[in-house]
Amino acid sequence: MKKKILLVVLLLGYFIRPGNAQNEKFKALFIFNFTKHIEWRGGNPSEDFVIAVYGNSEVIDALQTIAKTKAVGNKKIKVVKVTSPDDLPDCKILYLPPSKSNRLDDVLPHYQKGQTLIVTDKPGLSQKGASINLIEVNGKQKFEISKSNIEKQGLKVTSSLLSLGIEV
């Protein structure tokens, strides 16, 4: 009996070992990759490239892992967690996880023409002002992209990114 239990524990340990949250990992990779296709103009070259995440999300851990080895241009990536509308920082990208989607209305006025890419994660938010909205289509991770919303933020977007996304 003990051996059976041992076997089960060992097998369980093997299965558990990957400890993944693939969705969040790929979302973080997408967000990092967006930086290759968006042009932020001006700014102080010595400033960090700030990516803010509103609320708790495993995307924060994934972005921090990326930030350890990667930079945007020559800017160091700094990942910031936001807990309330009063704490919204100056940042290049703001990611709203699904659980904070209802905060979009609070966030948008704060970043009006502030050169911040607003990335959301719930269907329908492109229409409400998000620059890029991560969505799932038939079990596949896709993203909606709004050229006009991006330009409203004072940013430029490459045509290749527009072609990869679902333009709205």
Next chain:
Amino acid sequence: MIKLKILIPYILVFLLLPSSLFAQETKDVLNLTKSEVLKLSYEELTEFDLADLMQMAEIVGMSTDELLELAIVSASKKEESLFDAPLGASVLTRDMIKKAGATSIMEALRLVPGVIVREQTPGNYDIHLRGFDAIDPNALINFTTNSLTLIMINNRIVYNEFQGNTYWELLQVSVDDVERIEVVRGPAAALYGPNAVTGMINVITRNPNDKQGLQVSSYSQAGTPKFHSYSAGVGYNGDGPFSFRMSGQYDLRERHNVDYYVLGPQLTFGANGAPVTDADGNLVMTPPGFVNKITETTLNVAGRVPLIPDRPSTDTVTNVNERYPDPEKSYDRYSYNGHVNFHKGVVDMNLMGGYAAATVQKAFAVNNMAALSADESYNGFGHLWGTVNNWSVSADFNQGKLETLGNGSSLRATYDIANAEVLYDWNIGENLNIKPGASYRYASFYGRILGSEMVDANYELVEDEGDKVNTILSGFVRAEYKWNKFRFIGALRADKFKYPDEVHFSPQVIGTYKVNDGLMFRASYGHAVRSPFMINLFTNLHMKYPVNPTPAAVLGYLQSNGINFDPGFRYDMVYLGTENQNAEYDLLSTNEFEVGTRFKLNQWLSVDAEVFFQELNGVDVFNKVATGFDASGIMTKQELVKSDTISFITPDMKPQQFGSTVTFFGKPAEKIDFQVFATFQTTKVKDYYVLDENGFVKPGETIDLDHENTPSWFGGFNVNYNPISKLHLNLNGYFYGEQTLKMSNGVMNIPNETVDANLILNGVVGYDIFKGGQLFINVKNFATGEKRQFALTDKIGATYLVGINIDL
């Protein structure tokens, strides 16, 4: 059979192989397998361009654990993923419910682990969380109903305090209105207040602000046996701060078999249609059982009502047509609601109102004649709730009427209930969150059984004591501290009741440890108290028995039932008023310990498992408390010699339950997802009371009982398959083990009724005819034929439906 010890070294070697051996050398994305993608480091992945990343995300399958990532609010009074929820919890979304073809919110609960859902008559369900139904085999049938679970709509309490059950048919919202249903297993009184003893079910409705522009929806189906369910909603969310939605629903279902379980003995009829008598001329009685045609004669004898020949028909009636005006119909209801949202800046407020009216036949009330009663009820509500900065506020008002047809005023009640709550969400630094709050509840009921009115011998109202009111003033606080991978939660609630006049504390302590994103452990202790219900607080029966006459039919009844009421037979009951209220009534409470884990077993399979132990204290029993000779009182037309007073008492018995619920979530392929869950449990009653020969509880003498009416295993599964994007196939099932209802008491003596183990299989085939519009065929309970799912109620067969689902 290969011996395990031989295998172990190989397994160890396999497990200890360096992961670098699996590393992928090539970066040709299209040729990568899932495990190869998973082996890639962040550094490697950031080198790929976005098109390749999208390809790899697809290979991995983004949705493997989406069911565990669903948002849930109820477990912590804040939004978090189901994976992180510190208590045993489940979430059911509207999409999941519609895909499974569930025809009501009640039926949808069959898709939730830990919930026992048995259909009594078509459309009417007995719903328990983990069980504890009819824990006292000495109880009446109305105590089989669940009074241990807190049911809410948008955090508005909807269980009914008259007797603690939920009138599910009076929910003013339908499946089409649901955003998601959140279920917390185990006590949650520290967060939500009284009655979250075995857990809570919170129906969250769509918010019109969630979607931009015009919103149109419908979820309607019809079929055979006669089944109609139609619902539709429309809403609009423009550029301004206001958005609104309104919806309505109509349901009509007919019974698959029109028979009744008659509780008392019945006359035996001969071939000539006349009652059969024995050699001494006494009527020959048939024991309680099912009759396929309920008649006035059957009811009269079974119900013993004719013993008061001059009772006016306006009160308890013997007319079967008044008791069961439409025997075929089991579920006939309509409801509507409207919801306005205001959202601007830090203000998010909602105003919702609704109304529901229903006539149903279900096993609930004690009508003393048949197990099924026809109930006619309605209610309406207004609810204002929302957030302003870190403040949450909620206020609601509910008004309604409950009536068991044919029972006159004895089982009729009207009520007004109001609630108000305020809560502050206070973050202190990064890791500490404190939520203090306060609430007030006012419940006012008017009903003869509560002693609201007294009548004379002619059933004329002679005294009106008015409404019976109870109030609860509560204060609560929840504190949560995060430290590394640990999360510690402590919550305490104090409830001050008007009746019983006491303060009751409900504490809860929880700890979670999140090893990584794929593994978490949790442990909790919780204490919860059940609400004081009106019947328990105010009902005392004074039962009187005449010496003469003692008709042959009554003698036959007494013999069949072994009733030792001596020398006559009860012919009336008088409801005592507030002067004799049970103000010292002990409240039922629970102590529960639970440990659980959630883990992502591999890329396509996740597990949620919990082990629990709970013990109830203060279980109330409706039993004889006094006896004597009483010729006074309101019934003066016949000689009275003996009377019994029956009231609620709390013998020191301790029902206990030990069990485990396991849920598997899987997505083995892109087009298939499934959920399988099962609960295994034992339920016992420790220190069950023993009655003496006169029907009184014997002090100091107890026995231990196995409780057989809560199934020892139950569960379900739900599989979705989309072979092509427009075609949706679903197979779902619900199963439970054998259970036996025992109801043996002074009022009725029923042979033990056993319900066999059962598997209920349902299938749906849906096809998208346009974006957001789907036609579907829905077949319910198609595999195992007609079976009774709940003792003494209907056999439920298959139902064949066609329907339309629109969500624009």
